[in-house]
Amino acid sequence: MAEVAKAVAVVDLALKACTAYDRPDAAARLTAAKRALADPVLHVVVAGEFKQGKSSLVNALVGANICTVDDDVATAVPTYVRHGAKPEAALLYEPGRRESIPVADVRRHVLENGAPSREKPSGVEIRIPRKILAGGMVLVDTPGVGGLGSPHAVASLSAISMADAVIFVTGAAQELTRSEVDFLQRARSLCPVVVCVITKTDFYPAWRRIRDLNEQHLATHCPVPLIPVSSALRSRAVKANDTALNTESGFTDLVRFLTDRIGRSAADRLVAEAMAECAELCDQLGNRFQAEKAALADPEAAARVVRELTGVKDRVEALKSAAAKWNLTLGDGVTDLTSDIDHDLRGRVRVVIAEADAAIEEADPADTWLEMEAWLQARMADELLANYELLRQRAGELSQRVGDHFHEASTMLMRRPPVADPTPLAAVTDFEHKIDLQRMRLPKQAMVALKSAYGGALMFIILGSLVGVQLGPIGVGIGLVMGHRGLREEKKRQVQKRRAEARNAIRRYCDEVSFVANKDSRDTLRRVQRQLRDHYSGLAEELNRSNAQALVSASDAAKRTQADRERRLKDVDAELERVRQMRKRILAVTG
Incomplete structure (x- = not known):
């Protein structure tokens, strides 16, 4: 695309400026932007x-x-x-x-x-x-x-x-x-x-x-x-x-949509990011030469310019410290966000377990377990995704706050980096249960019924003999009733056992998924913290380097003779004109 080619030309010009003005820190970011433009x-x-x-x-x-x-x-x-x-x-x-x-x-x-x-x-x-x-x-x-x-x-x-x-x-x-x-x-x-x-x-x-x-x-x-x-x-x-x-x-319309909407939007985003990097370099170089020009044009004002730059140096040094507002906001924000994400996940898992318990109580796991497994995996995956969406949203808000605080302290608009990819949060493991869901087979049912019938009949026969009453066939009937009742109680006991095992299996599974998801979310937030910290620390270092160069130039300007100041003033005006021309080319690309 023509916009991409123009953006690459502007980035190349900015890279030459980095070499000419000894700015390897800015050159690293511009090189990364050029690489992204070349291979989107x-x-x-x-x-x-x-x-x-x-x-x-x-x-x-x-x-x-x-x-x-x-x-x-x-x-x-x-x-x-x-x-x-x-x-x-x-x-x-x-x-x-x-x-x-x-x-x-x-x-x-x-x-x-x-x-x-x-x-x-x-x-x-x-x-x-x-x-x-x-x-x-x-x-x-x-x-x-x-x-x-x-x-x-x-x-x-x-x-x-x-x-x-x-x-x-x-x-x-x-x-x-x-x-x-x-x-x-x-x-x-x-x-x-x-x-x-x-x-x-x-x-x-x-x-x-x-x-x-x-x-x-x-x-x-x-x-x-x-x-x-x-x-x-x-x-x-x-x-x-x-x-x-x-x-x-119909593929003509689809290809046109992909080319126009996707390719163009991605190219526009990459161009905008590259031009933002170039604009930052222009700001820093412009500030440096404007300070030197002010010191050259008015020797009496040179001391004031040096004092102002010294004050800026102190503020920039404060930006790099651990006590900086943006750094404190980042640390406190990640701590709070970690706690909130963990609490949200625990709450979602509790809801899933409650729903699973209610479903288990309504039916025999021997009949519904296959459907329960599929439902539980899908349900947990859905809750993990919702938890991830919350993390993604809150991490973006944290990045915005940190950037605002850095902007307030540096008085410069800095590009905010995107948050890290927490994709592993949406992964769920297979459900491997270790519970016995088999119903009693017919031989076992017969043995349970026979055992209950024999025990019941024997008990009543013994009681009858103690009081001198011969039950005869009645004892057999009593035994059959007792056997049926014993079989029914055993079936009920086994259903309760299967339900208890199913509930335990679901809790073990949910605990395992929560354990893995919690680890992933914490790792993701640590990546976000390191990414934001390194990004804004690097920007603070760039500001420090740019201000140091401006301070050296202003100090040297105060020591120059009138003739040297006039010659240097022409050179500084030429440098400022080059910076203005670069800014015009940036505006021509971004519109």
């Missing part, structure tokens, strides 16, 4: 119910069969499709480990019933040479196992929170369901750019009616763009190089 990464998450055509959509977008499509099983791990010089694939493991595999073997690792491996990968990365991916776009085909009410959906939402855009896929077989609308609303709150895509329009003749119904649902509950497409038509159009068929497939 734009994550586009493809999400939706399972068997709705997510993998087919990704294949049609890139014009290659790289994501596995199967009618019987669903995608089990996320697939990352990005640009590469040649087709290649790799398995991704935590933390940051990769294992190269042949592209033909991707299917074995992606599908739900694929071949087992020694260790389950966290994802699969596929690189292919495609124009649509050359700008840094990464298509993420999310797992579809279990639908939108499963832990996989929560993992998708976690990925969405750090994505640049979301493509939500729904089929043309029926209108949007309540769960799909809820998922869309949550996705829109986590990611600014969301588009809803109706797939399989070539398979369902009534897709236009479904489109109209979905437009009504979206207008009421979640206003996002709606684009109907056909992956089959797109694939045939790519093979035949048929422009008309490609337009009919």
